[in-house]
Amino acid sequence: MSAIEVQNLRKNYGGFEALRGVDLEVRTGSLFGLLGPNGAGKSTLIKALVGALRPSSGELRVLGLDPLREPARLRAQIGYMPQSPALYEDLSARENVLFFASAHGSPDAGKRVEEVLAFADLAERADDPVHTFSGGMKRRVSLACALVHQPRVLFLDEPTAAVDPHLRGRFWRTFRDLAATGVTLFISTHLMDEALLCDEVAILRQGSILATDTPQGLLQRGRSKLTVRCGLAEREHLIESRPEDLAEALRGYGLYPEVSAVAVRADTLETVVLGLIGEEAAP
Ligand code: ADP
């Protein structure tokens, strides 16, 4: 069964179309990346999925529930980490997490709070007020709050924006660990290289999905550059990223003994994604 289903979702802010007919399906237990530049509509889509915003039209199901018709049943089963951490600055990390746990009426909250604090690597600073924390630490508190009631689906809106590379790596390992336990993760990002870390990605631009694919599938849409050094000359060929294209490009050199070097450089995922976004941008 799909954890998330979106059909022809539209959202207008006044006369502005922020979402223009979005279709999506997210497999249970997968790590799904929503990739797109600033202003693409990522936060709007996530807010609609968690029931924080009323779409203009379209169908939405999260765990089979309509977010607006059954908000209480849905909230009990999902976690949401907004783009800017919504925390009580004067409370400690532990008090913030406890607050979210009690709001969900989590049984055995005390033990679970300690678990998520340790998971987010906050145990040592748990009693310090949040206003003394760095941006990255606040994001970790926000993640702990989103996790404390053991949600089945987790919505994370740009969790790694403005986070240093070391912490970014740790966050993604955490996300993978959660997916391995069966949690479905829906993560937005404007960092194109993070697509590689997802099971599947959708590319959103100006309110429309340009592509939905696995990272491998996206890479196959890229091209490779073949460079052949032949005597003193160096020749370049642009080829599709399929083995038969490489063979075809090299065939012409078969009879030249002076070929001294052959190199193939494939597009990176970032190049492919930017290419997709740019292609569509052309009139
Ligand atoms: P992203 O999260 O991908 O950066 P958003 O969903 O925040 O994009 O915004 C998508 C578009 O909708 C942007 O052009 C933004 O300016 C506009 N927008 C977002 N929220 C509102 C709002 N409350 N009122 C009017 N326009 C909005």
Ligand code: MG
């Ligand atoms: Mg956003």
